[in-house]
Structure formats: C-alpha cells, structure tokens
Amino acid sequence: MLNWDDYRIFLDVARSGSLSAASIILKIDAATVGRRITRLETALNSKLFNKLPRGYQLTQAGKDFKEHIEAIERTEKIARGSLQKASANISGNFRIGAPDGLSNFVLPVVISNIQNHHPNLNIQILSLPRVFNLSRREADLAIMVTPPKKGRFVTKKIVNYNLHLAAKNTYLEKNSQIKSKNDLKNHNIIGYIPDLIFDPTLDYLSEVIPNRAPDLSSNSVAVQMQMLNLGIGVGLAHDFALAHFPDIIPILKNKINQERAFYMVRDRDDLASEQSNLIASLLDNGIKSEVKRLQSNN
Amino acid sequence: MLNWDDYRIFLDVARSGSLSAASIILKIDAATVGRRITRLETALNSKLFNKLPRGYQLTQAGKDFKEHIEAIERTEKIARGSLQKASANISGNFRIGAPDGLSNFVLPVVISNIQNHHPNLNIQILSLPRVFNLSRREADLAIMVTPPKKGRFVTKKIVNYNLHLAAKNTYLEKNSQIKSKNDLKNHNIIGYIPDLIFDPTLDYLSEVIPNRAPDLSSNSVAVQMQMLNLGIGVGLAHDFALAHFPDIIPILKNKINQERAFYMVRDRDDLASEQSNLIASLLDNGIKSEVKRLQSNN
DNA sequence: GCTATCCTTTGCATTTTTGCATGTGAGTAG
DNA sequence: CTACTCACATGCAAAAATGCAAAGGATAGC
Structure with missing residues (x-):
C-alpha cells in the first residue's frame, strides 16, 4: 500500500499549496495528484493536509513530515549525482x-x-x-x-525484428495492383546482390519470391531503401527502416512477414x-x- | 518516468541478490520486480546490477548508489516515526x-x-x-x-448508501414468491414505528409501499435487522447491514433501490x-x- | 554429456492507475 | 441574494502495471 513515489507528489503539493498547482509542476492530472495524496494519508494513517476551499494546507504533522521528506529529496539528488560521476568515469x-x-x-x-x-x-x-x-x-x-x-x-x-514487402506510394499508384505473391511477376524487384549475400539468413527474397533474381540490387540495406524511396520497385524492407520513410508503404502485410x-x-x-x-x-x-x-x- | 518507489524495490534486490528472493520479501511477483529494476536502470541511465545466472549482483556504481538509498530508507523510517509521535499526541x-x-x-x-x-x-x-x-x-x-x-x-x-427490501432465506422459502410490489400485500412488513420517525428521510417504507403500516416495528434499525434475521417478515434494510447477515437476501433488487x-x-x-x-x-x-x-x- | 534445478524473461489476461469530462461545494463580487 | 470563479471530487474509458503460466538459459551433479 505504501508507495515511496507518493512522497515525491507530497512535496510538490506541500510547496505549491494546491492539487491543481502541483499537477502543473508534476505534469500529472490534478485528479491523480489528489488520489495519490489520499492514498498516502491512508497508508500513513495520518492527516497531512487540511483541505480548505482555497487548496491544500499542511497540518502541523504535515509540516514536520515535510522536513524529513525534504531530507530524503536532498539525499536522492545526491544519489543520482553519484551515478553521474560514475558515468563520467566511462571513457x-x-x-x-x-x-x-x-x-x-x-x-x-x-x-x-x-x-x-x-x-x-x-x-x-x-x-x-x-x-x-x-x-x-x-x-x-x-x-x-x-x-x-x-x-x-x-x-x-x-x-526480434520483422521485414515486409514495401514500395513507395507513388510507385503503387502508377503500377498494377499487388494482391498476391503472383502479382509480383510484373514488378521491379529490389534486393541484395545474390553473389554477395554473406549470411543465408539474409536471403530474404528467395523465401518470398523463389527463383527470382532482383532487378535492382545492392549489398547495402540503406541503398535498397533509397531505391524504394525513388519509387522504382518493390522490395523487402525492415519495419524499423520503414518508420524513417513515411511514403514507403508495406504491401501484403498479412500474407508476408519475415522475422529475424x-x-x-x-x-x-x-x-x-x-x-x-x-x-x-x-x-x-x-x-x-x-x-x-x-x-x-x- | 523516474519513480521513487523503485528505490524501495532496488534495496531488497540489492540485499537479497536475486529477483526471486526479493519478490518473496516484497510479496510482489518476481516478473514485476525485474521490470521495476529495468525501469529504474533506464530512468537513471545506469547499470546497477550485473545479471548473472545466479541472480542480480550489484555493480560498483550500484554499490555506491545503495549507500545513498539506505540513507533515504533510514530517513523515511524517521519520517514515519514522526507521524506516530504526532498520533500519540492525539488524546x-x-x-x-x-x-x-x-x-x-x-x-x-x-x-x-x-x-x-x-x-x-x-x-x-x-x-x-x-x-x-x-x-x-x-x-x-x-x-x-x-x-x-x-x-x-x-x-x-x-x-451515499442504499437500502433494499430483504428477508431471510428461510422466510422466502416458506412464503409466497415476491415478484412485484403488489405481492407484498400478503407478507409481514417490518419497519420503523410510524409515530416515532424523527426524520422524514427515514420514512423509507411509505415510498416503497404507500399506505401500509408495518406489521412489526421498532425505532431501531438494529432491532429491525434482528427481526428480519428471525425470518418473520420483509423489510427495508441498509445494504451495509446486509453484509453482516449472509442469510438475509435482498428482494426486487432491480426494482426497488432507495438511496440516502x-x-x-x-x-x-x-x-x-x-x-x-x-x-x-x-x-x-x-x-x-x-x-x-x-x-x-x- | 545428460538431466535436474534455479532464476530470469516473456506473452497474455486481469487489475489497477490514470486522464479527461463533468459535477459539486465554498467563497466572492456585483 | 444570485451569479461567478476557483479548486477539488467523481464516473468512466483508455492506458499502464501486475500476476500467472510457461519458456528460455545456465549451472551443477550424476
């Protein structure tokens, strides 16, 4: 029931004098701030604040308590500082x-x-x-x-990461629709240079489209992405790379999903x-x- | 992102040397303990533990950090103690x-x-x-x-609290079924003594069954509950009182609900x-x- | 080298917490 | 006295945290 994090909220409410003011400082909704204070008071079986119409005002017990929590705050800062120093030693x-x-x-x-x-x-x-x-x-x-x-x-x-077939939106608009693997026959395929695939795991394409050499190829994934982004063909792209190219759209998303x-x-x-x-x-x-x-x- | 409560978890993991041991002390699932430590390390951008197959072992940075957190723990105990003292002053x-x-x-x-x-x-x-x-x-x-x-x-x-018609399970078994307000005509009604209702708010019954004096009555809710529990009639009972009498069953729960x-x-x-x-x-x-x-x- | 054991990690269903929108009450100005 | 403002409280839907069950990894003993 007792939650040390509520001490952190307590300090800002004590200092600002109201839930709403504290909520702005903490970037937490005022309702949540209020619920946290209620929870803290319940856990401690004490009344820390008088709830006045103007806001929350510390009781005497709350004032004394705040002194201790402020000591904790200082120590906490020091504790984090000690890790910063340790970080500086990494070189x-x-x-x-x-x-x-x-x-x-x-x-x-x-x-x-x-x-x-x-x-x-x-x-x-x-x-x-x-x-x-x-x-x-x-x-x-x-x-x-x-x-x-x-x-x-x-x-x-x-x-784990996933790869999906993808192509640029402009490419998809100009070329025939792709509704199944078979439709890929009529499209330019972008992929690895077959001779230079150093790791069989990377032979993504042949699992998706067997017996088909890429029409455009590179040994570099980044270059392949640039080709896709020019809108000159279809290729297998890493999902995490797609996030960098909003105009490149995944294709057959539910039918083809390579995982590595x-x-x-x-x-x-x-x-x-x-x-x-x-x-x-x-x-x-x-x-x-x-x-x-x-x-x-x- | 940073959550002071994770410091509390950190201490027990640091002391016990493993997530599973700490989880027993904290009475929190080991998976959660692990997730809390991960969150803490992420928030602090530091590595506090080496994850060995035998458990979690503090790094040097973690050891230094623990010293500070233990100081916080001591202060926190004192802080709570100060409230206990304040409680003792209440007399x-x-x-x-x-x-x-x-x-x-x-x-x-x-x-x-x-x-x-x-x-x-x-x-x-x-x-x-x-x-x-x-x-x-x-x-x-x-x-x-x-x-x-x-x-x-x-x-x-x-x-707010609610009142519902209720009667003892044995009473309900022996007497005719109650499916609507009308069916109440044939039953013994337990309620307040009409003359002694000091507060019109308490005239529960007349709202539910107009123009009907109770057959058995008392000025005390507790006595009314005892009557209900003897299985000698039907009456309006406070829901919070019903929790004390498992054999007294609410009736027409969806049709009659008084709120006070x-x-x-x-x-x-x-x-x-x-x-x-x-x-x-x-x-x-x-x-x-x-x-x-x-x-x-x- | 194989099995058994210990601890952590992951996926999933559930519970809890949170934010938002709205209600409520107390003080204040006209 | 009434309308208005300010701050907190509450209901509800969405989001996050949690526990449980099972998988994954590594070691120790046989």
Missing part, C-alpha cells in the same frame, strides 16, 4: 560492428543517448554488410543476425570489464526499445 | 453521535482502526435514533441523514482544533471506505 573508444540496416536506422539515436550520459566515451559504428572478426579486434562488440557457433564468444539475443533477430556477440574476455558490460547493457536496452518503438509505428 | 475523549444503523454496522470497525493508531484517544459512540443537539455538546461530532439547515454548523457529505446519504455535522468553532479536524477526517475516510466495502459485497 575511451568503443567500436561496434553492426549490419548496415541497424547502423543506419537504429544505432544513431541509441548511441546518441548513451553518449549524452557518458560524455567521455567515444562510440564508433562500424557499419558493414558482412561478418565481423571479433577475434582480430575489428570491433569491441558485434551485432549479428546469425550468432557464431564456435569460438571464444558470448552471444545474447537482443530483439539481432544478436549481440562479445569476446568472452570482455565480460571481466565493467565498462564493457555497462556499454553492452546500454546497447541491449537501447536497441531493444528503439526497434520496438519504430516497429510499433505502423 | 482525550471524543464523542460521536450517529444513527443506530451506522453505529451498529459500520462505526465499530472504523473506530477500532482509528484507536489502534491513536492509543491515547477515547472515542465514544452515542447511538440514537434521533437528532442530536450539538449546540448542547451532547456530542463533538454528529452523523446525520439530513443535515441541519440553520445554526452554527458545518456540514459535509460523507457517502450520511452527512457529518460539526460545530463551526471546532474547525479551529487540529485534533478535531484530524478525527473528523479519519472518520470521513473510514466511514466512506467501510460503507463502500460492505456495499460492494452483494
């Missing part, structure tokens, strides 16, 4: 290898968040459409679509480094939530 | 006048709660089926079904006394929640 270079789809459409915002909180840290994105060689220290950490089976690596699944996953791969030795663990964890959470956020917008 | 006698239905079926548990937290306070229930004379100081506070229109009083509505309200009446001068305000507030909340609780069980 140096950290290189992440990642597939170029992730590098282009997800990592920038994730990295930016991390760097805001760790100003002394430099994170480098090594965007490459191929497998990394962690052993040779090409990167401190790699993100892959297929984790390596052997080696001195630790693998952890980060998040990103895995985080690290050298086993790096597990001993708290800094490495921290960055890995921040990346994990950051990628997970950013991918989910982008995918939910469609 | 003396306090007399409440209330209608006997409320006095019998609601007030005892409310008063008991209050007294548990204010050991030096004596609360007296003056249970009377008539209007009180606050001016003469028969009571420090009165609860009424119709607030006085004049005088040096301050009135505040406490809560309790009002708290205090002498205007008493508003200056913080002790009086406190008790009034505790009674208000206590009666409100107890009436709602009892009424919801049917």
